[in-house]
Amino acid sequence: MSDIGEKAILRHIRSRIPSWGVGLVLGVGDDAAVVETGPRTLVTTDSLVEGIDFRSEWTPPTLLGRRVLTINASDIAAMGGVPRHATVSLCLRPDVTFGFVDAFYDGLLERCAELGINLIGGNLSATHGSIVIDVTLIGEAHECLLRSGALAGDCVAVTGTLGAAAAGARLLTQGARLNAEGGLSSTGLWTESSSAAVLHCLRANLDPAPPLTVARSLAERGFVHAAIDLSDGLSGDLMALCAESNLSAWIDPERIPLNQHAVNLERARGGDALALALHGGDDYQLLVAVPAEKVEDAVAEAMMWDVKLTCIGGFEAGEPLVSLKMDQTLTALSCVTQDHFKGVKRPG
Ligand SMILES: [Mg+2]
Known part of the structure; x- marks a missing residue:
């Protein structure tokens, strides 16, 4: 230079x-x-x-x-x-x-x-x-969609699938690389059967493809009350939405749409794709608050944009807190947030 x-x-x-x-x-x-x-x-x-x-x-x-x-x-x-x-x-x-x-x-x-x-x-x-x-x-x-608009009784919903970008980050630490054309550089880290999953997760991390139209469309039709994009991870970003809306939220882990490539790669190494989806971050999908009576409409509208919208939980009145709901039992989730000054990602 x-x-x-x-x-x-x-x-x-x-x-x-x-x-x-x-x-x-x-x-x-x-x-x-x-x-x-x-x-x-x-x-x-x-x-x-x-x-x-x-x-x-x-x-x-x-x-x-x-x-x-x-x-x-x-x-x-x-x-x-x-x-x-x-x-x-x-x-x-x-x-x-x-x-x-x-x-x-x-x-x-x-x-x-x-x-x-x-x-x-x-x-x-x-x-x-x-x-x-x-x-x-x-x-x-025309109309702005804020983090503060969620109401008690709204559903917690996410677009797409979660966990691939975090799986990609792990692969990068292990030496997997994309070349300038966006293809896999060969370092022998994967088998032929896993190369598609490796490529998918690396691309999800290095070249994310967020849904960029669906939130606007949902907002214009009154199908969402609030939205945030998932950069820190589901747990941390849901907590941010709860804090701004002054609500608590629960999520059913079985309903979280895990990325199948991330699931397969994690399973092969004895890891946990759910943890990647909850805390991994960098998915750049949308987390939205959908009025309960509008869930079907919202899912159908998202489908018009080729976006899968999945209801994974709900907002309730209460102090800002995110819980996992299993067998009707709530367990408080320790949320991961981005903190550049205390380490890259940490429970908070
Ligand atoms: Mg954001």
Whole structure:
């Protein structure tokens, strides 16, 4: 990077960014971009720090570019919004190669095109420490879906299946890798029969595919009261929803939709896919509060978007607390939350 220089890199990046898009008045190049958004403007930001949120040796830069946009889009979707405009800020060590930056933008721009997001600006700076990638995403909504809207009697429901991303994280620690094309790098960690499951779980971790439309659709029809996206894990994110709505919640572990690939891989090693689903995190599925009388409608509506919605428990009046319900007996669940300053993930 130090050979090429900042100005030349910025010129190259700018040449790759489309200058038109929905709601885009003026894109990259001036002191600020000019955009138009809808009745409500949503703003979210998330950063990926090398060594904390990602490891360079585990993550092809193309997938890093895709992922940082996806996790921000997941937050906008969980608010019932549509992602529209993004800025990206990169802090890079001088020894980072130009190829890394170009591949990062390959992934970022590919994901922008898939999601209809305009890349409207950014910043490039140097660091002597870890690489830092920061994305701010602007979205729009007619009605916003909040964490605080759940009511006693609502069902706890989740989209998709859970546990694959956490299984992927474990595989990465064991040496499994994706190549730049998103295929399996061969390190001999798996048998032929398990390679599909390994690939699925690695992709779930490194290139998540959250449902980005269904929350908005459910909100517009009055089929959900509250939503959060599952980044920390079911236990921690349900607790966050309970805290904001001032309710307690129970879940039936037998109803949790476990990812079948994660189940198979965990079974083979004597592990527990339920623990991955409860505490693993990074699934980027949605956790929603559905009025009890609207559950069938909500499930059918989600199916229209090709999304499986599963009712796994309920909200009740009471102090914020999450419990597992087995044979009509409630057991308080120790919830796992993300805490960057006390360790990456810990019971809280
Ligand atoms: Mg979130």
